[in-house]
């Protein structure tokens with residue numbers, strides 16, 4: 001099967017998946033009045049793959065079937081491949097202004113990176129390496145959409161899994177059968193779970209405490225619709241409001257859910273690591289697989305910073321503040337964020353590394369810095385939107401007010417700005433509200449702070465794992481010269 005259309009993607013969600021939302025088991029995600037909205041948004045991404053103008057930019061021929069498949073699955077063998085894939089990422093990211101954090105290309109790229117590192121998985125046994133390769137090909141050629149869950153529930157973070165008061169809460173192996181590995185327990189958190197075809201259950205890229213006993217050490221994938229697997233969604237941020245009132249929330253509420261496993265059988269061909277604590281802990285450190293995910297979300301971060309710049313610029317123009325140096329400085333900060341993201345991408349591609357098997361990976365040092373940069377700058381970008389908009393973010397009557405005879409005309413007059421009549425101004429400021437102040441906006445900030453791993457550990461690991469020897473030697477040489485000169 002080649003790259004899917006939106007209709008094919010939506011049809012794939014009609015299965016026996018166990019999604020719990022607002023106290024009920026969801027019968028059909030697509031037909032659900034709230035959850036269905038983001039499903040249809042994601043379907044638009046899949047349709048882009050069959051847009052005649054875009055298809056050559058979004059797909060490449062599958063190495064096994066020759067049919068067009070998403071470029072997110074490519075295993076880059078040149079810098080040109082990285083650039084082609086970046087262009088594909090950017091088309092998808094621009095579609096939502098970067099507001100859909102978890103478009104399927106993110107995990108597709110990580111899976112392709114895992115398959116390029118199949119020898120690492122083979123360290124657990126030859127068959128494990130073959131399984132990850134075959135699973136990658138299956139996902140690529142069926143254009144599957146995945147979510148992932150890397151971390152255990154937040155029970156007592158001062159204790160390892162086996163030291164928890166109830167060590168059966170974190171996901172663990174309870175047995176093996178002829179069919180596969182049997183697991184029970186919970187994992188948090190799976191963004192996009194109601195909309196995904198597959199769930200990857202892998203070790204965390206940012207913490208080593210994971211897998212402190214063999215029964216917690218594994219990497220596998222299961223269909224979202226697997227017997228015994230349920231997802232408990234958080235409350236939706238989308239109250240069903242109109243796209244005019246909630247231009248972002250109504251389209252891009254991608255949902256987060258906790259995954260609960262009860263005696264789930266993971267077929268052997270889907271078990272990629274098992275029982276080897278060191279291999280699990282080092283998976284995303286000793287292989288470049290996760291780098292490909294960072295490549296994807298650095299593109300998303302560029303799209304997001306550009307989107308914030310567009311909104312902030314229009315707001316500042318609307319209220320006649322672009323002449324003010326303080327506003328210019330704040331807008332300049334956003335420009336710097338945009339250009340920093342762009343520079344990260346260009347540098348990571350230009351200084352890509354080629355491995356022994358001829359696979360090309362974006363530069364790890366540059367992308368590690370990129371990964372640590374956005375969680376710090378995004379909250380500031382949102383703060384700037386709040387500072388620029390100030391009380392204007394409260395002058396935001398609803399679509400119904402605008403349509404009410406008499407009131408609508410008054411709003412058009414009394415809400416006017418330097419560049420916009422009232423109705424246009426309200427439209428712009430409602431967008432800014434959804435981006436900077438709504439529940440959706442709050443979750444976006446939390447997402448950017450944490451989704452790529454614990455920012456605290458990630459920052460510390462830059463110090464711990466960075467080769468500082470040249471810098472240290474240079475300083476020691478200067479100190480030695482100073483000593484010699486003073487003797």
Ligand SMILES: Cc1cc2nc3c(=O)[nH]c(=O)nc-3n(C[C@H](O)[C@H](O)[C@H](O)COP(=O)(O)OP(=O)(O)OC[C@H]3O[C@@H](n4cnc5c(N)ncnc54)[C@H](O)[C@@H]3O)c2cc1C
Nearest residue numbers: 148149150151157189190191446447450451453454455456
């Ligand atoms: C919106 C959202 C979506 C997410 N989606 C996914 C997903 O799809 N899949 C997935 O696997 N995960 C997902 N995550 C989870 C993400 O991986 C975790 O949030 C991240 O790894 C941090 O772990 P934690 O939240 O359990 O924080 P904890 O480990 O419980 O830490 C709590 C706080 O303590 C800080 N901290 C930790 N150690 C120290 C220390 N030594 N000193 C000082 N402070 C410290 C942390 O930085 C954090 O601020 C998502 C998170 C969010 C918020």
